[in-house]
Amino acid sequence: MKKLWLVYVLLIGIFLIYVLNYKLHANSTDEWEAAGLRGNIEDKYVMVTFQIGIDYWKSVLKGFEDAAEELNVSVEYHGSTQHDANEQMTVLEQIIAKKPAGIAISAVNSKLLTETINKAVDSGIPVVLFDSGAPDSKAYSFLGTDNYNAGVEAARKMAELTGGKGEVAIITTPEQHNHQERTDGFSMTIRSEFPEMKVVAIKDGRGDQVASREAAEQLLSAYPQLDGIFATESNGGIGVAEAVEKMQGSHSLLQIISFDTDKGTLDLVKEGKIAATMAQGTWNMGYWSLTELFRLHRDLQEDSSAYDNNKPLPVPDKVDTGIDVVTRANVDNYYAK
Template sequence: MPSVRKLVAFALTPTLLLLTSCARHSQSEVYYLVATNMSLSYWKTAVTGFNAAATRYKVTAKIAGPDNYDPQAELQELNKAVAAKPAGILISVADESLLKPGIDAAVEAGVPVITMDSDAATSRRLFFIGTNNVAAGRLGGQRIVEKLGGRGNVVFFSMPGQPNLDERLQGFKDIFATHPDIKILDVVNIKGDARNAFDNTEQYLTQTGIARVAAFICLEASSGKTVADAVRRQKATDRVVLAWDVEQDTLGEIKDGTIEATISQKPYTMGFVGLKELDEIFHNKPRSLTKDYSVDAFSEYPVFIDTGTALVDKANVDIYAKSAAEHQQ
């Protein structure tokens, strides 16, 4: 007959195991989200997702990065985050050539790094979470072809050198390659300032004849509203405006008819899943952080987590507007 002591020990074991599992997380576990243009509502949404995951897992979330588009400042914030020796870093890469050494240094120091929104594929980050930007560009390109009837000049607003924006542009080019009567007149570098998009739109709206611009395409979130403003002021309602992301102003312009459509992304999901994945990696560390798992057919890590994208126009804009309103409550 087993002793009372053994029975008590056996009875307590499940409780002890439960307490041990609950203690997995701690406020001392710190995870960073690093990006640029943090003043944009897009990034505020991503931060909300990141913080929500931190609350669920009972860990500490820290946000770092400049309010404006400043890759050099982002690098400085990344270096500070690495020096703090966090449990993991989630980063959106404004300039791959500039930030790659910092990402590699973080991994060498034993800090897991995942990229989100904008990738650094040549770095030692473990994997990327975000939009399939080439596919999203193709989705937008198809709508432009439909609206222009396969003919007309287009102008893009972007920040060349930022990986996700360059990939979006490539997606449009893929579609336009089979429609040679659609010409790209310019890819305007707005340099992180939507006012540059407004000024250039006003200038291009004065051009006529073979130089007439039929469509303005915004590859990032901030310029859609300002381009729509310029089009409205000059009463150029025959021009097509394609925006990016589901800012409230953008959705309003779609309802109004000034913006034809926008491409929706899921920054909240990127932030939430990013912290969730970093937490898993921290508690189940791989043998090596520096290994290229993309060429390992038996790796437990993906190469890319696609958070999804969609085209939003008058047919479905109310759905997205309702979701955005509920999220703000």
């Protein structure tokens, strides 16, 4: 009996040593390999926009959330309800007071927001700008569309649609800088790459559906042979499509290229009334904004003076989030999910 008892204790003892050994071994293996990139779920990264409810930001937020999920950190989404710099400044001030791990912001007005953005950076919060930048601020990076290049791509698509010949026009919002860039990229490319094409008119559509429809009607009257219209924003594109449909008989071959991927525009692409629309890399803006902020936050946590004395920054200056041409063939990939 005494012997049996000893055997039991011995066996159980060996088993325990085995378990302990296994656990120690497992730990030491982990130490040899890298742990991977994994943040703290308590760390909050905040995305800030204006006109917070519009469709356009949905895909940006999805990218922001996707990256946060992968990295095991938390996100919040705030912004001004209107196109209002003072409102956005107030929102940003409130966010700064909570000391988040990072802020990605699309500035409603680059000049008015600069001071508040700098305040965030000076208080040690990483800030990146997306979609609409503030070039004179201390933010670490800008992620957005190269609008000139978007115009270049639109011109090439237009040439493909019209067989590289004919008269085309642009409906844009001249006082907005990014729309001016799209217009320039389009015009310059037609001039330099397609000698048999000509931009015959550039009209102000005021970023408004009705104004753009009226502008398109005037164009169709003045240039009955018009082969294409490039609308630099989506309200304009819908207005142009309405005008062309109304005067359909005489202009059935007119090609429309629009901008962005709100549901109204995508539906018209699907119906064949808009030939193509230029999709911005909105998911990329969100995903890579968070990825950069995560990197900056980690560096600043390890050493809060990490970026003093003009040390090289670990994030790019500028990220061109890309432009895609959406046509009937691939339109289904672009509806908001």
